[in-house]
Amino acid sequence: MTDPTQPGRTRTTTGSAGPVRSGPAGYLVTGHTEARAALNDPRLSKDTAVFFAGKGSGRRLHPAVARTMLATDPPDHTRLRKLVTGAFTTGAVAALRPFIARVTGELLDRWPVGAPFDFVSGLAVPLPVAVICELLGVPEADRADVRRWSADLFASGAPDVIDSASSAIADYMTGLVAARRRSPGTALLDRLVAARDGSDRLSEQELVSLGVLLLVAGHETTTNTLGNALLALLRHPAELRRLRARPELVPGAVDELIRFDSAVSTATFRFTTEAVTLGGTEIPAGVPVLVAIGAANRDPERFPDPDRLDLDRDASAHLGFGHGIHRCLGAPLARAETEIALRAVLDRFPGIRLAVPAEQLTWRHTRLVRGLAALPVQVR
Numbered sequence: 001m002t003d004p005t006q007p008g009r010t011r012t013t014t015g016s017a018g019p020v021r022s023g024p025a026g027y028l029v030t031g032h033t034e035a036r037a038a039l040n041d042p043r044l045s046k047d048t049a050v051f052f053a054g055k056g057s058g059r060r061l062h063p064a065v066a067r068t069m070l071a072t073d074p075p076d077h078t079r080l081r082k083l084v085t086g087a088f089t090t091g092a093v094a095a096l097r098p099f100i101a102r103v104t105g106e107l108l109d110r111w112p113v114g115a116p117f118d119f120v121s122g123l124a125v126p127l128p129v130a131v132i133c134e135l136l137g138v139p140e141a142d143r144a145d146v147r148r149w150s151a152d153l154f155a156s157g158a159p160d161v162i163d164s165a166s167s168a169i170a171d172y173m174t175g176l177v178a179a180r181r182r183s184p185g186t187a188l189l190d191r192l193v194a195a196r197d198g199s200d201r202l203s204e205q206e207l208v209s210l211g212v213l214l215l216v217a218g219h220e221t222t223t224n225t226l227g228n229a230l231l232a233l234l235r236h237p238a239e240l241r242r243l244r245a246r247p248e249l250v251p252g253a254v255d256e257l258i259r260f261d262s263a264v265s266t267a268t269f270r271f272t273t274e275a276v277t278l279g280g281t282e283i284p285a286g287v288p289v290l291v292a293i294g295a296a297n298r299d300p301e302r303f304p305d306p307d308r309l310d311l312d313r314d315a316s317a318h319l320g321f322g323h324g325i326h327r328c329l330g331a332p333l334a335r336a337e338t339e340i341a342l343r344a345v346l347d348r349f350p351g352i353r354l355a356v357p358a359e360q361l362t363w364r365h366t367r368l369v370r371g372l373a374a375l376p377v378q379v380r
């Protein structure tokens, strides 16, 4: 079968085992070429409000959570994204590196030597929470609440828990915006409040929902990336030794680690606004399309021997940060956190090892993210 998304390329897989499959919930895209094409296709809309209009999703998600920039199409998406891109450029992130290194060091100081210790609660959760809260301007005292709401939103999978966490975090952000308006500071949220009040570029609901999106997207994904990455290294001791001996390999290794075990296993909701042919499969108009990022990152046609962790591989074409106009805004920040944290752990604890057999680890599977509930390690 000729693949229409890539002229001249021939697929060997077809039907239910092909790169685009249909099921009761819509279409699932698993091939790398097809996933990349889907993420870049303007006929796949992210505007959930349009999709659910008149259908009723049966959910009571707060609008500040349901209607974020990640659930809009241009021109609204373009306008909203422009307001925040400056905070996430490589240069802006470089200014945050000393903060990231300091928090990492403080967290590692608390690790017990010789006794089992949970990497997830001891570093993978608190580091990204501290970083995104610092960037946005969320007071330290509120971070535990933020973490709880975000975990409920992403990882609980229970509709009632998700709906009530969505209201709690939206109410919190509404209050925080009001507080920053009364007494402004210099954090990203203050700049967004100024953008809202200084011109007509942002509605109040858009402002609150941008704050919520940054807060939530900014750490749950990084938490899971850190855990998945360390586990992959602990299960591949030769690669771990090589990385410890040559720390300059860490930036490239981060791409391979994200490819190997992608924290965002499925991209967020998309639907067809007209019939679309993808990977030889005709997808009708008006149906959901789920892009399986984790599967695409293990597509043997794009990454030979995909189930092997190979830190020498050029994995930069992975889709772990998405692709197209919704590609992860925080990728430079997420990379910086992952690089700094992994380097610090490997430097400080050369003898780090799993404290339980890998088969006993518990995973938090949800439709969107894949990560460990806990990662018990032991250091000498």
Ligand code: HEM
Pocket: 039, 069, 070, 071, 081, 132, 213, 214, 215, 217, 218, 219, 221, 222, 225, 263, 264, 267, 268, 269, 293, 319, 320, 321, 322, 323, 325, 326, 327, 328, 329, 330, 331, 333, 334, 335
């Ligand atoms: C390793 C950690 C991270 C991973 C794996 C990740 C992954 C992703 C992916 C796959 C998407 C696209 C989703 C889609 O198209 O359906 C996305 C979008 C996004 N990410 Fe990340 N992310 C990470 C960290 C961060 C951080 C630290 C921030 C900082 C605030 C962030 C903010 C965002 C935002 C705002 C979007 C929406 C962009 C848009 O709609 O234009 N992410 N992320």
